[in-house]
Amino acid sequence: HRYSTAAEVEELITPQVSINYTQHLINGKFVDAASGKTFPAYDPRTGDVIAHVAEGDAEDVNRAVAAARKAFDEGPWPRMTAYERSRILLRFADLVEKHNDEIAALETWNNGKPYEQAAKAEVPMLVRLFRYYAGWADKIHGLTVPADGNYHVQTLHEPIGVAGQIIPWNFPLIMFAWKVGPALACGNTIVLKTAEQTPLTALVVAKLLHEAGLPPGVLNIVSGYGPTVGVPLASHVDVDKLAFTGSTDTGKVVLGLAAKSNLKPVTLELGGKSPFIVCEDADVDKAVELAHFALFFNQGQCCCAGSRTFIHERVYDEFLEKSKKRALRCVVGDPFKKGVEQGPQIDTEQFEKILRYIKSGIESNATLECGGDRLGSKGFYVQPTVFSNVQDDMLIAQDEIFGPVQTIFKFKEIDEVIRRANSTRYGLAAGVFTQNLATANTLMRALRAGTVWINCFDVFDAAIPFGGYKMSGIGREKGIYSLLNYLQVKAVVTPLKNPAW
Numbered sequence: 001h002r003y004s005t006a007a008e009v010e011e012l013i014t015p016q017v018s019i020n021y022t023q024h025l026i027n028g029k030f031v032d033a034a035s036g037k038t039f040p041a042y043d044p045r046t047g048d049v050i051a052h053v054a055e056g057d058a059e060d061v062n063r064a065v066a067a068a069r070k071a072f073d074e075g076p077w078p079r080m081t082a083y084e085r086s087r088i089l090l091r092f093a094d095l096v097e098k099h100n101d102e103i104a105a106l107e108t109w110n111n112g113k114p115y116e117q118a119a120k121a122e123v124p125m126l127v128r129l130f131r132y133y134a135g136w137a138d139k140i141h142g143l144t145v146p147a148d149g150n151y152h153v154q155t156l157h158e159p160i161g162v163a164g165q166i167i168p169w170n171f172p173l174i175m176f177a178w179k180v181g182p183a184l185a186c187g188n189t190i191v192l193k194t195a196e197q198t199p200l201t202a203l204v205v206a207k208l209l210h211e212a213g214l215p216p217g218v219l220n221i222v223s224g225y226g227p228t229v230g231v232p233l234a235s236h237v238d239v240d241k242l243a244f245t246g247s248t249d250t251g252k253v254v255l256g257l258a259a260k261s262n263l264k265p266v267t268l269e270l271g272g273k274s275p276f277i278v279c280e281d282a283d284v285d286k287a288v289e290l291a292h293f294a295l296f297f298n299q300g301q302c303c304c305a306g307s308r309t310f311i312h313e314r315v316y317d318e319f320l321e322k323s324k325k326r327a328l329r330c331v332v333g334d335p336f337k338k339g340v341e342q343g344p345q346i347d348t349e350q351f352e353k354i355l356r357y358i359k360s361g362i363e364s365n366a367t368l369e370c371g372g373d374r375l376g377s378k379g380f381y382v383q384p385t386v387f388s389n390v391q392d393d394m395l396i397a398q399d400e401i402f403g404p405v406q407t408i409f410k411f412k413e414i415d416e417v418i419r420r421a422n423s424t425r426y427g428l429a430a431g432v433f434t435q436n437l438a439t440a441n442t443l444m445r446a447l448r449a450g451t452v453w454i455n456c457f458d459v460f461d462a463a464i465p466f467g468g469y470k471m472s473g474i475g476r477e478k479g480i481y482s483l484l485n486y487l488q489v490k491a492v493v494t495p496l497k498n499p500a501w
C-alpha cells in the first residue's frame with residue numbers, strides 16, 4: 001500500500017503550534033489537579049508524549065461541580081439577558097475563526113486527523129454550531145396554554161442547571177460544540193470531561209470563550225480518565241443533567257450511575273454499525289466514492305461510519321473491484337502533509353483492537369481484498385482494508401471496528417436488505433444509494449436509524465438532529481432537539497379573576 005512520503009505529497013506550511021494549556025479549568029482559572037498528578041498526551045504519528053496534563057480525580061470533580069453550582073445558583077449566567085448570552089457565543093465564534101489554523105494544528109497533533117480536514121471542516125463546524133445556538137439563545141420561550149377551568153396557564157422554559165458532559169476523542173472539537181453550544185444557549189453551567197486521549201483543544205477554545213466574556217464557573221473542564229473523572233461526574237448529586245458520547249458499554253455504566261445517584265436525566269450518543277445500501281440502479285462510480293468516504297473518513301473512527309456496505313448482486317462485482325482500487329489509492333501518511341487522506345489511529349488500544357478484528361475477519365473466511373496489516377513501523381497507521389464475502393453472523397459484521405476496515409455484503413431483494421440492515425443492536429445512521437424515488441421512500445421509512453442519508457453521507461449541519469435508535473443512544477443532539485435536553489419546563493397556573501377576559 002501507498003504510504004505517503006514527503007516526496008510524494010507537498011509539505012504543508014504548518015502553523016506554529018504550542019501547547020499553552022494543560023491544567024484543569026475551574027471557576028475561570030487554570031489550576032493543577034488537587035493531587036498534583038499529570039498524565040501524558042500523545043502524538044499518534046509517533047506515540048511520543050507531547051504534554052503532561054493535569055489528571056483529575058473525585059476531588060477535582062467536586063471543585064468543578066461546586067464552581068458550576070455557584071455560577072448557576074448565584075448567576076449571572078442564567079439570569080443574564082438571552083441577547084447578552086447570545087452575543088458572548090457570537091464573539092467566541094469570531095475568536096475561534098481568527099485562530100482557526102492554530103487550533104486545527106493542535107487537533108491534528110494530538111488526534112492524528114488530516115490537518116486539512118481539521119482546518120477546513122472540524123474547526124469551522126464548531127464555529128457554525130456556536131453561531132447556530134447563539135441564534136437560539138433569545139428565541140427560547142414557553143407557551144400560553146388554553147386549559148380547562150378559569151385559569152391562566154403558561155409554561156416557562158428554564159435552564160436545567162449544572163450539566164455534566166463526557167466526550168470522546170474522535171472529534172474533540174465537534175463533540176465540545178455539540179455539548180457546550182446548546183447547554184450555554186439555554187443558560188446552564190457545565191462540567192466537561194474531555195477524553196484522556198485528546199485533552200488539549202477543548203482547553204484552548206474554553207480560554208477563548210472566557211475572552212469572549214463567559215463568566216467564571218460557567219464552563220469547567222476536568223481532564224483525566226473515565227473511572228476517576230467520568231464516574232464521580234456521572235454520580236454527582238449536584239449535577240442536574242448528564243450528556244455522554246462514547247461506547248455503548250460505557251453508556252450503560254453512566255446511565256446506571258445517574259440512576260443510582262440522583263436520577264439526573266441522561267442523553268447518550270453511542271456506537272453504531274450503520275448500513276450503506278447500494279441499490280441495483282446506482283451509479284457505481286459515485287456509490288464507490290461515497291461508500292469509501294462513509295467508512296474511511298476520520299480513519300474510520302466515526303460512530304456513524306457506513307460500516308456494513310450492502311451491494312445489490314447486479315452491481316456487486318463491479319463495485320467490489322472499484323472499491324478495492326479506491327482503497328489502494330487512499331493516501332495514508334503524516335496528517336500534516338497536503339493530500340493525505342488518512343492519518344494514524346488515535347492510540348495503541350484502538351490500533352490493536354482494529355488489527356484483532358482484521359484477524360477475526362480472515363479467520364472467519366471473509367475474503368481479504370486488500371490491506372489487512374499495520375502500515376510502517378512507527379505510530380498507529382493501519383492499511384485501508386477491504387473485506388468482501390462478509391456474512392451477517394461474522395464478528396466483523398456485528399461489532400463496531402472503529403477503523404479503516406470496509407466490509408462488503410451482497411444482497412438480492414429490498415425486503416431482504418431491510419431485514420438484514422435492521423438486524424443489529426445499533427441504530428445510529430444509514431446510507432441509501434439509489435436513483436429510484438420509490439426505493440428511496442421505502443428504505444427511508446423502513447430503516448431503524450436516527451439518520452438516513454440518501455445519495456449522500458456524513459452531512460452534519462448544525463440544524464440537523466443526530467442520535468440513535470436502539471443501543472446507539474437516547475435523545476438527539478444538534479438542531480432544535482438538543483435544546484430540549486438542557487431545559488426544564490415549568491407549568492405556571494394562575495386563577496383568573498374575571499374569566500370573561
Ligand code: TXE
Binds near residue numbers: 169227230245248269
Ligand atoms: O470509549 P469510552 P473508548 C466506541 C468505539 C471505540 C470504543 C471504545 O467502538 O473503539 O467505543 O473507545 C469516558 N464512566 N466509541 O474506550 O470508554 C472516557 O474517558 C464515565 C464510539 O474511547 O466510551 C471518554 O471521555 N466515563 C464513540 C468517554 O467516556 C467514562 C466515540 C468515551 O470513552 C468511563 C468513542 C466510566 N466508567 C468510542 N469510562 C462514538 N459514539 O462516537 C470511560 N469514560
